Amino acid sequence: MTEYIIFTFLVFMILAAVAALESKDLLSSIISIGAVGFMLSVVFLYLKAPDIAIVQVVVEILTLIILIRVTISRDIRTIEDTRNFMPFAKNVILLFVLAVLAARAIGLLPEVGVNLSKVAQYYLLRGFEETGAANIVSAVILDYRAYDTLGEATILFTAILGAVVILRRKAKE
Amino acid sequence: MIYALCFTLILVGLYGITCKKNLIKIILGFIILDYGINLFLILIGFRKDGIAPILDKSMDINTFAATSVDPLPQALVLTSIVIGLAVTALMVALATRIYERYGSFDVTKINKLKG
Amino acid sequence: MKREEKNRAPTTELNGMSEIVKTVCNWIAGFIFLFGCYITAYGHLTPGGGFAGGVILAASFILIVLSFGKDKISPLLPRKRAEMIEAAGGLIFIFTVWTAIYAGASFCGNFIFKKWSCANFKLLSAGFIPLLNIAIALKVMAGLFLVFFVLSITRVILEGEKLKMVKEE
Structure with missing residues (x-):
């Protein structure tokens, strides 16, 4: 049961992280980062780590305060993100190769919850x-x-x- | 499977660091990478149907050691989170200085090498 | 958003918020501070510890800065005092783990627990762990407050054609 809960939270965390990186508005991307951090705190609680859950909540609040306070008061709120295609494609290919190599390593890891x-x-x-x-x-x-x-x-x-x-x-x- | 999703989170962070142009987005990528690595370390020490590594008065020490999760990764991650916050503040300070000098958060416009 | 508002230079003061926010923060900040002290002091018995408690203590001061502006915080925790508290936290940590050598334990050895062993679930147990928790809490609190304060009083404003960084001190 715990694994399904963690699974669901992880899917939402990845979605929120992609939303944070792809959003055109800086304020909404910072709020999405906040969503990732608070969900991570709940996941820590399910993983039986209450110390880290407390620290994660408070640190997330301070991160949000610092980011909003420093970046949002600038005159630019929205950003245009036109990227050149070739460097972008190169980076994505690099990440894809990394993912393929890591898939083998992840397959060799022990099952979640038995290692000590x-x-x-x-x-x-x-x-x-x-x-x-x-x-x-x-x-x-x-x-x-x-x-x-x-x-x-x-x-x-x-x-x-x-x-x-x-x-x-x-x-x- | 959970490990794979955790690694996907790390990859999303790396994507933000390598592919984005805005400095704030790059900092957000660093933060996501940080979260992914912390979560991976905690997952390594997890034990199925375990209890938190905090001893109670009425608990036998042997059953506690047989059921508790691994305390060592938690101890390492606890310090790493706070240091992540300090490093984020350092990066934000650097970004503020860069904004003051170049008038932009865009890294492609910061290629003038003036002193 | 009106056009004039968009074009005007960003404000440079750190004035604080409305009266409602000020009242509520005035009530709550003390309780947050107390909760941070509790988390720090009971770090060896319950979840928490120096790092979590330090960040909560810093959050209580940051709440005051955000709601009241920096005029209210300067008698409470001025910048010099924050620097001194951070240095004091680090020094308490180093001297405690260093005294262990003279007390017959190894460096970072828990000499207080080895001498007066009281392994019960009381506040004053566990040797020097509560002391180190307090030291770390002081250090984290002062450090994070300091970095927030420095970041929040800095503003980049448009002066003519050039951007300029101003500090309100």
Whole structure:
């Protein structure tokens, strides 16, 4: 049953993503991205990942606010998207080749819902008594892999620093 | 089959990055690619009829380990989502600068290499 | 849309919205802040944690900026203070995982839990995990608020023939 629900949501997500990319109006394409993100959050909830569902909802709201606030207030709302045929055809052929190659790899993947790594068994069995955290995801992030999280915090800091520096009043010539 | 649809989502994102001319559309393509990859990682760790990896007081640890989904991909994706937001903000900032300099979001009009 | 409206330069102020929106946001922002604190503090027991809580805290400040304009936010969380909070979050994280070396554990080892082991479902359990959750929440909150603030006060306006980027500070 869960798989059919996820299947349906995925079909709608793909439709919304195509609508977001093909729409002529920037506002409606950004709203379509919002639809993709919220449906993704529901899919995460069905995949038994409540932590990620919460983060996805809130991050989606902030993404929408940033995109609308920064892009829509420009004087261009609609865009004409006349593309040359040859580069477009080349890109589509490239994507098609990628899809054909990936179909083989996807066929070799195990069935959805049976795969579980050995380290996950260790975390689930010993995680509570070794860290005391009932939320095993939190235990993995902040105890077993705290060094990873330190690196991720550095990436976050660098990205934000980059945005602030780019938008300084005067870029250094 | 679900994997194939997830990969289709990734391909739609790649299509947006490679084929679109508007910078905002390219950023939207990046966001879709991000979603597809996150969903793929979570699907890898899914277990049929599983429970969320959060221990309850009244739960035996062995049955919990036998039924819970994989916590490791969830931990990795959790940080990746927030970083995706920061990177999106960085790309939007760059697009704003480009708009200021060239007066357009169209990448084909940004081919003048002036300093 | 009228022709004159279309041709006029985009407004540069960040003034805020109508009275109804302001009233509702005034009531709600505090509750959103409280919910973010709850999500952060109970991150080791329930779904949530530092990343989710930090983004919710940032959303409460962003709500105030969007509804009231930037005049209301400047006494609450000015830009300098946001930068300091972000740096403080990073420093709390680094010093906590660094102290573990002097406390006899490895780098990033959970030394508090190993010394005072209390593996029950209480708020003050799980060693330094709540502390790191708070550090990450501070860092994410200040960082995302800062990047939103910088992006929202920047406007590109048409000045004569040339486009120009203005900042309202």
